[in-house]
Amino acid sequence: MQQLIDEIFLSVFDDTPLQSQLKEDQAQLPLAEFTAHGDRLAFTTDSFVVTPLIFPCGDIGKLAVCGTVNDLAVGGAKPLYLSAGFIIEEGIEFKLLESIVSSMAKTAQQAGVRIVTGDTKVVERGMADQLFINTSGVGVIPSRIQVKVSAAQPGDKILVNGFIGDHGAAVMLARENLGLYSDLRSDCAPLSLLIHPLLAQCPQIRCMRDATRGGLGVVLNEIAKASQVTIELFEPELPIRPQTQAICEILGLEPLFLANEGMAAFVVPAQQVEQALQLMQSHPLGQQAKVVGQVTETSQGMVYLSTAYGGKRMLETPYGVQLPRIC
Amino acid sequence: MQQLIDEIFLSVFDDTPLQSQLKEDQAQLPLAEFTAHGDRLAFTTDSFVVTPLIFPCGDIGKLAVCGTVNDLAVGGAKPLYLSAGFIIEEGIEFKLLESIVSSMAKTAQQAGVRIVTGDTKVVERGMADQLFINTSGVGVIPSRIQVKVSAAQPGDKILVNGFIGDHGAAVMLARENLGLYSDLRSDCAPLSLLIHPLLAQCPQIRCMRDATRGGLGVVLNEIAKASQVTIELFEPELPIRPQTQAICEILGLEPLFLANEGMAAFVVPAQQVEQALQLMQSHPLGQQAKVVGQVTETSQGMVYLSTAYGGKRMLETPYGVQLPRIC
Numbered sequence A, B: 001m002q003q004l005i006d007e008i009f010l011s012v013f014d015d016t017p018l019q020s021q022l023k024e025d026q027a028q029l030p031l032a033e034f035t036a037h038g039d040r041l042a043f044t045t046d047s048f049v050v051t052p053l054i055f056p057c058g059d060i061g062k063l064a065v066c067g068t069v070n071d072l073a074v075g076g077a078k079p080l081y082l083s084a085g086f087i088i089e090e091g092i093e094f095k096l097l098e099s100i101v102s103s104m105a106k107t108a109q110q111a112g113v114r115i116v117t118g119d120t121k122v123v124e125r126g127m128a129d130q131l132f133i134n135t136s137g138v139g140v141i142p143s144r145i146q147v148k149v150s151a152a153q154p155g156d157k158i159l160v161n162g163f164i165g166d167h168g169a170a171v172m173l174a175r176e177n178l179g180l181y182s183d184l185r186s187d188c189a190p191l192s193l194l195i196h197p198l199l200a201q202c203p204q205i206r207c208m209r210d211a212t213r214g215g216l217g218v219v220l221n222e223i224a225k226a227s228q229v230t231i232e233l234f235e236p237e238l239p240i241r242p243q244t245q246a247i248c249e250i251l252g253l254e255p256l257f258l259a260n261e262g263m264a265a266f267v268v269p270a271q272q273v274e275q276a277l278q279l280m281q282s283h284p285l286g287q288q289a290k291v292v293g294q295v296t297e298t299s300q301g302m303v304y305l306s307t308a309y310g311g312k313r314m315l316e317t318p319y320g321v322q323l324p325r326i327c
Helices: A002-012 A016-021 A060-074 A094-111 A166-175 A192-201 A215-227 A242-251 A270-281 B002-012 B016-021 B060-074 B094-111 B166-175 B192-201 B215-227 B242-251 B270-281
Strands: A027-030 A040-048 A078-089 A114-123 A131-141 A157-160 A207-210 A229-234 A264-268 A290-298 A302-306 A312-314 B027-030 B040-048 B078-089 B114-123 B131-141 B157-160 B207-210 B229-234 B264-268 B290-298 B302-306 B312-314
Touching: A002 A094, A040 A060, A040 B078, A040 B114, A040 B131, A060 A078, A060 A094, A060 A131, A060 A192, A060 A207, A078 A094, A078 A192, A078 B040, A078 B131, A094 A114, A094 A131, A094 A192, A114 B040, A131 B040, A131 B078, A131 B131, A157 A270, A166 A242, A192 A270, A207 A215, A215 A229, A215 A264, A215 A302, A264 A270, A270 A290, B002 B094, B040 B060, B060 B078, B060 B094, B060 B131, B060 B192, B060 B207, B078 B094, B078 B192, B094 B114, B094 B131, B094 B192, B157 B270, B166 B242, B192 B270, B207 B215, B215 B229, B215 B264, B215 B302, B264 B270, B270 B290
Parallel strands: A078 A114, A229 A302, B078 B114, B229 B302
Antiparallel strands: A027 B040, A040 A131, A040 B027, A078 A131, A157 A264, A157 A290, A207 A264, A229 A290, A302 A312, B040 B131, B078 B131, B157 B264, B157 B290, B207 B264, B229 B290, B302 B312
């Protein structure tokens, strides 16, 4: 196992501070970023159990970096450092592991974060499903940023930065032997690249939430409940690819509950919507950005869809998860 | 699953800041501890796959808290915040999960750390072995503390704070159906409670390392190699319980390579040894503290045992791990 660690993990995470710290059981990091008065430390964790390990336009490694980077970014934090914990089933192909770890390193570099500490555990064959990865992340939230899931107010607009359901639909097609084929790809991406310039221009954004497991539907329900408001979604405005829509119709799924890994909901005060939209659309990760809804009133917290024909439909949090092991 | 999270995890981690932040995907923490000039942030991660989940005097939950707290503490950090990521096999008994989570909360309280962020993933039956836990930890290292695995120097003494091999022997007996019985118990404990007062009195300690997977033998080899010194262990001085010794003799194992979860090696300059030893022995986690060896000379890094009969025996890092899934 030491050989495995040396060969695969050290060669790929070619980060000088990491290399020199691997003899220690922890990373020791400078605190220069944290010294302004009122700055807060952001700390988050996520385990990834997606199957298959490799899917169109991503793999568990890329996902593990993006997922944690995005959790930090939507809280208004600048992601700084990641940890990576691997639970490996005995007998996994070295080449596969190598390509996943290399994908993590590449994604971390793109996102501007450093993987500074790690751990590997090997379990016997049959005791885990090939590979699980945990990433935890540390970032800093400048004192002027105060995004909160409970901050949505009547009059605010709901924006999304991209298509709905791409990740969920792409992983499902890669996994299940459905006889369906499409060019759908996961939207997996480090949203900090979009959110960082956005918050610099629009610091009054009320809240952001990446629409992962549970999809946009669950995220908006969480915001509505935490903020005690009603959210109205304009159904004809929702950016859903025809392929995703078709797959959902065939399988009886709701695209609003499909997982996304590079798409977030943004609650923006009305007076900043134009600016936010323009900025998002001019960024590679926000080209499909749209206003898809609004906060209408204070309430116990509910989400409904306004349909093209003038009807209304409640969008409630479903009892279970539509698709297991999607992230 | 939401119900599972609500019922088990929220009820037990009854920590007000955690409760109010559970709606967010990350914890937002004050930075008051980090403001002194030269302080460093410590960040570490560990996944726990021990089997059985419950063993004499501990369980995977207690282990997951102690393991990460100890990794921070031996680097000289004050442990502050932990994350907890759970990978749960479908069908695990709720009562078992509850008792493990409750044990985590209790241990965190004892250790004075707060579990501030978490994540749960459920995988299908057969895709994981009941429960895996990842904990990551954040702490702060005061500028005056400079412990490093590469800092051992000829003349330094090697101290341990307790018996050797208790955790490994206890878990092995609990797991394997060997027909052997003993009163051996895991030494699993948060070492920060011992190390914090120790560093306050003896800030010149060169390095510390908790002797987990691989045991004291591997840890001392790591220190010897990183510091480019030779370490001599006095075999008759090693505190090994007769039960552990007997089990090792029956099974052909080496106690120096058994895992420990509440025992660390301390490399201490000769002039501070008396003070360090006295302080450790007066603490519940260091009652068995002893000088067990010394750093003899600069070299390529080697460890040898001086036996009771005046002989010498090299102690090399073994090729594999003696016992899998011990932590």
